[in-house]
Structure formats: C-alpha cells, structure tokens
Amino acid sequence: MRSKFSFPLRFRVRLLHLVGVLSLTLFTSGLFGQTVTTVYDFGVHGPSYPGFPTSPWTQGRDGMLYGTLENGCEELHGCFVRFDPSTQNLTIYYGLLKSWAGDVRSVTLGSDNYFYGTTSTELYRITLNGIHSTLLTSESVNSGFGGPPIEATDGNLYGTGDTFSRPYNYSIIIYRFTRNGVSSVIYTSDPAPWGIAGALMQGSDGKLYVTVSGGGAKGCGTVVKVALYGGLLASHDFDCSAEGSTPSGPLTLASDGNYYGVTTAGGTYGKGTLYQLTPEFGLTTLYNFGASPTDGIYPNGGLVQGTDGNLYGTTLTVNSPATLFQWSFATGYRQLYVFPTLTSPGGLMQRTNGLFYGSTWTGSYAWYSTHEGTIFSLDMGLGPFVALVRPHGKVGSNAQILGQGLIGTSSVTFNGIAATSFNVVSDTYMIAVVPSGATTGPIVVTTPTHTLTSNRNFAVP
Numbered sequence: 001m002r003s004k005f006s007f008p009l010r011f012r013v014r015l016l017h018l019v020g021v022l023s024l025t026l027f028t029s030g031l032f033g034q035t036v037t038t039v040y041d042f043g044v045h046g047p048s049y050p051g052f053p054t055s056p057w058t059q060g061r062d063g064m065l066y067g068t069l070e071n072g073c074e075e076l077h078g079c080f081v082r083f084d085p086s087t088q089n090l091t092i093y094y095g096l097l098k099s100w101a102g103d104v105r106s107v108t109l110g111s112d113n114y115f116y117g118t119t120s121t122e123l124y125r126i127t128l129n130g131i132h133s134t135l136l137t138s139e140s141v142n143s144g145f146g147g148p149p150i151e152a153t154d155g156n157l158y159g160t161g162d163t164f165s166r167p168y169n170y171s172i173i174i175y176r177f178t179r180n181g182v183s184s185v186i187y188t189s190d191p192a193p194w195g196i197a198g199a200l201m202q203g204s205d206g207k208l209y210v211t212v213s214g215g216g217a218k219g220c221g222t223v224v225k226v227a228l229y230g231g232l233l234a235s236h237d238f239d240c241s242a243e244g245s246t247p248s249g250p251l252t253l254a255s256d257g258n259y260y261g262v263t264t265a266g267g268t269y270g271k272g273t274l275y276q277l278t279p280e281f282g283l284t285t286l287y288n289f290g291a292s293p294t295d296g297i298y299p300n301g302g303l304v305q306g307t308d309g310n311l312y313g314t315t316l317t318v319n320s321p322a323t324l325f326q327w328s329f330a331t332g333y334r335q336l337y338v339f340p341t342l343t344s345p346g347g348l349m350q351r352t353n354g355l356f357y358g359s360t361w362t363g364s365y366a367w368y369s370t371h372e373g374t375i376f377s378l379d380m381g382l383g384p385f386v387a388l389v390r391p392h393g394k395v396g397s398n399a400q401i402l403g404q405g406l407i408g409t410s411s412v413t414f415n416g417i418a419a420t421s422f423n424v425v426s427d428t429y430m431i432a433v434v435p436s437g438a439t440t441g442p443i444v445v446t447t448p449t450h451t452l453t454s455n456r457n458f459a460v461p
Helices: 017-025
Strands: 036-040 051-054 065-073 076-083 089-095 104-109 115-119 122-126 134-135 157-165 169-177 185-186 197-202 208-212 222-226 232-237 245-253 259-265 273-277 284-290 299-304 311-315 323-328 331-337 342-349 356-362 371-377 400-403 410-413 420-427 429-433 444-445 451-453
Touching: 017 451, 065 104, 076 104, 076 115, 134 169, 157 197, 169 197, 169 208, 208 245, 284 331, 299 342, 311 342, 342 371, 342 410, 356 429, 400 444, 410 429
Parallel strands: 051 371, 197 245, 245 299
Antiparallel strands: 036 371, 051 065, 065 076, 076 089, 104 115, 115 122, 122 134, 157 169, 169 185, 197 208, 208 222, 222 232, 245 259, 259 273, 259 299, 273 284, 299 311, 311 323, 323 331, 342 356, 356 371, 400 429, 410 444, 420 429, 444 451
C-alpha cells in the first residue's frame, strides 16, 4: 500500500492546545536573546487521528525536514512525514505500521537520496515521495531494531538492536547491511538483565560507538566501541552514582575531539548527568541535573553541537516541567526554556538556516499520554551554514552539501583548498569534488550573499 495524505489547516481549535501554543509561541527571553516558537501543533492542525512526532528531524536535499510520527496517521499507528518550515505544512507520505506491532524511529538521509529508518520489526528504505521498501526484518537478525541506521565510511549501513534470551536477559547487537543486500550481525554483547541500545554513531577514528541503557558491571548502562569488522575495542560501565546511569541517545562528537552524552538517572541528585567521554574512554561528569527546584531533570535524546560551539539538549516531563538547555565549554550549564506542563521534547537538530528544530509530545513520558504534540523552533541568533550528508570522503569523490541560497555559488574550499569542480543542483543542495591536496577540515561555500562554513569538519582519509 502506498499512500500520500496532505492535511490542510483545520479550525478545530481546542482551548487546552490553544493556550499551550500561545504560551510557547509568545515566549521570548530578552535576557539571553533566544526565541522558542511552535511552528506546528498536532492538536490543532491534525492529522485527524492524534499522533506525535519522534525526534530528531532530518534535513533533506530539498531543505525540508523529514521524520516519523508515532501513532496517529489516520489510524496507521506510525508514518513517514515531511515538514516544510517555510509554509509550516505537514505532509504524510506513508503509513509504516498497520497495527500496534512495533514502534517507529526517526530516519537517516543516505548518500543515494533515500531515507533509511527502522521500526521495532524492520529496517526500511523510503523515497522522498513515500515509496517504501523493506530491507531487513527482525527475524533475519534475531533481534528487534533500535534507532535509525547510519551510513559509515565504507558505504554500508550499520544499526543496533536488542534480543531477548531466557531467563529474562537481553543482548545488544550491531548489524551491518551492505549495498548489495547482505546482512550480518557484527557484534553481540553479553546477556544482561535489561538493556536497550541507543542510536549508533561513527567516531573520528572510524569506529562505531553506541550507548546501552542497561547492562554493564553494575547494570546501570554502558558505552561500547566496536570496529567495523566487529571486534570489541573498548567499553565503559556507568557507576550508578557520580557518573549517572541509564545513558540516553547517541554520543555527540564535538569540535574538541571528545564525545558527549547524557544519562537519564543517577548523578548527585539522582536526576541525570551530562558527561564527557575522551577517545581513551575516560569519563568525566560535567553537570548534575536537579540542582534546584527550577532545574530540568532526566535529560533525553542526546546532545547536538550548534554552530556557536555550544551543546544543546532537552529534558523530560517527570514531576517537573521539561526544558531546553545549553552547555557552554566556557561558562557551563544554562537553562534556555521551560515548556508548558505535561509537554516533553525529544532531542534537537540544527537546520542550515541556523534555527534548531525539535518536537514534543503532550502528556507524561508514559505510554498513556494524549499522543499529540508539536514541532517547535529554537532561535539562538545563529546564521546560516552548510551541512554534509556524509562528513567524509576520499580525494576525487563527491561531497554532498546541504544549505540555503546555494544558487550562484562562486567557490567551494576544503580546509582552504579550492575545489576545481562543483555542481549546484538546487538552491538547497550541491555536489563538490574533493580536490587533490585536501585535508580534514571545514568546507566553505561562497554564495552571492553569504560565506557558509560547514557545521562539522569533512574528513579526508
């Protein structure tokens, strides 16, 4: 079944949602200059059957934001969607689930212009207009699927899952799916009483990193590093106290070469931590959540580094309002925004116009929430930049670049070395050939109106 539904603005405004929308839209912090705005409300606009977005969003070659909805979607219980930030229109392209058989995750943009994602029971590929193909089922790897897959430096897809084994033990797996359709499990952890694998990421060393919410020496979670061929290279077990417990979301590789993440429990106040992990796997707790009655608690969804060099994240609604926060390497923790009661966000991404985007669901973190939510933007006053579909490539390969206002581009440089060949495909997407002599560093694109620098280094092996 291939379906494409587009939902126009409806006027069935509910008082509760209207109050929440107005309070969020009108919020501006004059002290710090940030603005949080609701750009779409599922309780007001639809779809007609309540649903809420999963996070984070992914920017496509067309500049639109793509993702998935949990539940909703005309009773399809999960679907692939596109959001246009310019018109604030949401389009539903494909129903991923026809029953309660699994959960939907967010999606990844591949270098082939397909989006890749998972439900708990399948790995799938989907086009921009919603043509869906199942690539791998849970039976094939004897495991449920975790977060969306990543495209690694070897061009293959890698992802995570967890498998149940008696008596009541779980093992974490990492799977590989090649371009010619061959799948294999490259890593299986020792069984633990419980554990859910977070999203995978590839480090600057080419290795795979994943956080696990349970397991480890004390059962409070762990971080593992695995080679592309599958060998376990390093691990760190959380200590349940000062380091926190139950890590959430993928690690983030920051510009200083270290990895950063959050835990949803433990720490000084038992409300979660923000931590740094060095390449040598030394862990340092940088912040303990819950320090004051107004502080956010239980951070979730991982962290994203903005183009200002700061880390940004979200906390949950659990007996305390959810928040947006910033971690500055110079000044430390700062709370940016407190959400309305019973609204929980789930991670952030930064679009190439400089704004951060995220989504919320209405109700508590529990499954019986009202299953509605919002899409919101966070404006920190940051300018436009360019992003990379894959942040790595050899000399002579194509670097795929996302941005805004790319038509009329006059030059592209790789760490100061000019590209002799590039092609502007559209105003939001271009390709540049990695030039001879290029080394690892930022890509800079010169347009008629801006000089745009990539939000992360492009690695030249």
